[in-house]
Amino acid sequence: MIFVVFVVSLAVTFSDAASIKRDTSGPKDVCDSKVYCEGPLLKTVQLAGIFNDSKTFVDLYQLHNPDVTVNNFNALMKATNNSPNRSEVAKFVSENFAMQDELDNSTLPDWKENPTILKNIQDPQFREWARRLNYIWKTLARKIKDDVMIDPQRHSLIYVNHTFIVPGGRFREFYYWDSYWIIEGLLLCDMPITVKGMLENFLSMVERFGFVPNGGRVYYLSRSQPPLLIPMVAKYYDYTKDRDFLKQNIAVLDKEFEYWQNEKTVNVIKDGKAYRVARYVTNSNGPRPESYKEDYRVAQQLPEERRGELYNDLKAAAESGWDFSYRWCIRTDRNANLSLINVSTSDIIPVDLNAILQRNALLLVHFHSILGNVEKALEYSKIAMDYQAAIDNVLWNEDEGIWLDYDTRNKRSRNTFYTSNLSPLYTMSYNRSRSTDYALKAISYLKKNQIDLYFGGTPTTLNYTGEQWDFPNAWPPLQSFLILGLYRTDVKEAMVLANTLAGRWLRSNYIGYDEYGKMFEKYNAIHPGEGGGGGEYGVQEGFGWTNGVVLEFLRYFPNAQASDQYGNDISR
Numbered sequence: 001m002i003f004v005v006f007v008v009s010l011a012v013t014f015s016d017a018a019s020i021k022r023d024t025s026g027p028k029d030v031c032d033s034k035v036y037c038e039g040p041l042l043k044t045v046q047l048a049g050i051f052n053d054s055k056t057f058v059d060l061y062q063l064h065n066p067d068v069t070v071n072n073f074n075a076l077m078k079a080t081n082n083s084p085n086r087s088e089v090a091k092f093v094s095e096n097f098a099m100q101d102e103l104d105n106s107t108l109p110d111w112k113e114n115p116t117i118l119k120n121i122q123d124p125q126f127r128e129w130a131r132r133l134n135y136i137w138k139t140l141a142r143k144i145k146d147d148v149m150i151d152p153q154r155h156s157l158i159y160v161n162h163t164f165i166v167p168g169g170r171f172r173e174f175y176y177w178d179s180y181w182i183i184e185g186l187l188l189c190d191m192p193i194t195v196k197g198m199l200e201n202f203l204s205m206v207e208r209f210g211f212v213p214n215g216g217r218v219y220y221l222s223r224s225q226p227p228l229l230i231p232m233v234a235k236y237y238d239y240t241k242d243r244d245f246l247k248q249n250i251a252v253l254d255k256e257f258e259y260w261q262n263e264k265t266v267n268v269i270k271d272g273k274a275y276r277v278a279r280y281v282t283n284s285n286g287p288r289p290e291s292y293k294e295d296y297r298v299a300q301q302l303p304e305e306r307r308g309e310l311y312n313d314l315k316a317a318a319e320s321g322w323d324f325s326y327r328w329c330i331r332t333d334r335n336a337n338l339s340l341i342n343v344s345t346s347d348i349i350p351v352d353l354n355a356i357l358q359r360n361a362l363l364l365v366h367f368h369s370i371l372g373n374v375e376k377a378l379e380y381s382k383i384a385m386d387y388q389a390a391i392d393n394v395l396w397n398e399d400e401g402i403w404l405d406y407d408t409r410n411k412r413s414r415n416t417f418y419t420s421n422l423s424p425l426y427t428m429s430y431n432r433s434r435s436t437d438y439a440l441k442a443i444s445y446l447k448k449n450q451i452d453l454y455f456g457g458t459p460t461t462l463n464y465t466g467e468q469w470d471f472p473n474a475w476p477p478l479q480s481f482l483i484l485g486l487y488r489t490d491v492k493e494a495m496v497l498a499n500t501l502a503g504r505w506l507r508s509n510y511i512g513y514d515e516y517g518k519m520f521e522k523y524n525a526i527h528p529g530e531g532g533g534g535g536e537y538g539v540q541e542g543f544g545w546t547n548g549v550v551l552e553f554l555r556y557f558p559n560a561q562a563s564d565q566y567g568n569d570i571s572r
Helices: 040-048 054-058 066-079 086-096 124-140 146-150 178-188 192-209 229-240 243-263 289-299 304-319 351-370 374-395 419-427 432-448 476-488 492-516 544-556
Strands: 103-105 141-144 265-270 273-278
Touching (some): 040 054, 040 066, 040 086, 040 289, 054 289, 066 086, 124 492, 178 229, 178 476, 178 544, 192 229, 192 243, 229 243, 243 265, 243 351, 265 374, 273 351, 273 374, 289 304, 351 374, 351 419, 419 476, 432 476, 432 492, 476 492, 476 544, 492 544
Antiparallel strands (some): 103 141, 265 273
């Protein structure tokens, strides 16, 4: 039985004139590698441009212990008067690093050829498609080799004990928020043993580092990603009712939540009241190691004294999962062109992050109630209501009839369409007695922004910038937030729209699979079935969260048809 408690949320009153200084402090980077995380070796190699993809170098294995690698680099710098040419740097890399396969393909112990979900899918084409997607889990399953455990200092890969599912393509390690939809898909395919192992990997990260890093590499230890570990455990618990697992790990879940509370929150004053809200923020030196050249080139457009702040805001944008979108840019000059040099992630209070944390607090109320921890349940109930107060009073915009990100620098809502503006519907972070009101306003907001025009999926934004998290790209996790958010209102009009949008997304993904035999990480909202573009790398195949969202939609909308609204077969 869920323990429910109501506590009056007390808001501290301040003068409206009180201003908030720009607070870009965040958790200190816990990676001190002079090879993979920061320092002259990393800078010299990455700026030499030996590899087209900056991620390639920081994924290489060191042939020697790091002190030898660094000594060899220092010798190179001395011999070249600190100015090695590209060929000399390439020679150094070839003599000190190697491309080693650090992962083994892994057998999934609970994989089934005919998972239960197949019985409920009505359309035969979609049912066969789901069967094939179930096979993809086997191709994406990995186990880290013992070499990484024996000599961890020679690798950027972080060792974990259990098998996990990689996203696919260039992403050959685990990723935090990707795994939420991967786990959803695995459970729909009846694989709780595999899911438990993945959860234990993440829990071990929290025990070691205090948080879950962006991904399974040491250079990701400067940041996390949207905090979805607690909802992952909730999905596992709903499937298994494994109370012992919950009891064993509740302290670790508390620890991760405390990390976000302690390191990622800031006070915002609105209408004379102070609200504690969360934002993405980091605190480390230099460019992102895996995108060094890209970040460095952007920073060269700024005076040196402003570059450190820029690097941290670029990393914070990556922490959001939206790397990159102009969502994170604030125009400093009304007449200037907006670009990534205007990135100001730590000044933006994101709707989706605060909704996720509000839901996480309620899930912890639920978990502690199951375990009989009344005081902890009371504590988290108060935190959940504080987040709800902030969502209602800082993020809700009555004029637009939707939640909007908040700009702490200029103290105003950011009136721009982002799919994430509707994420409180997914987390149900609103007064349930007003479900109809919120649902109808959301529908009106979507229609006003002409979302009904897109048959390849709902675009992340409506701004074409060339960045991969902007128009015209449509990303699986945001379709999940939007469509299931509408569905969960239990309002007829919203549920009908959810069914329509889910059918479009399924057909778009199916067209792409039928045409190319692949699932993509992102899709083009204008051209159904076509992979998305833009950003720092090409569209990737695989693809973990895409498969999970398709299976999720087939569960919620089992009557979806592989034909369009006119009854035409859309396969090519």
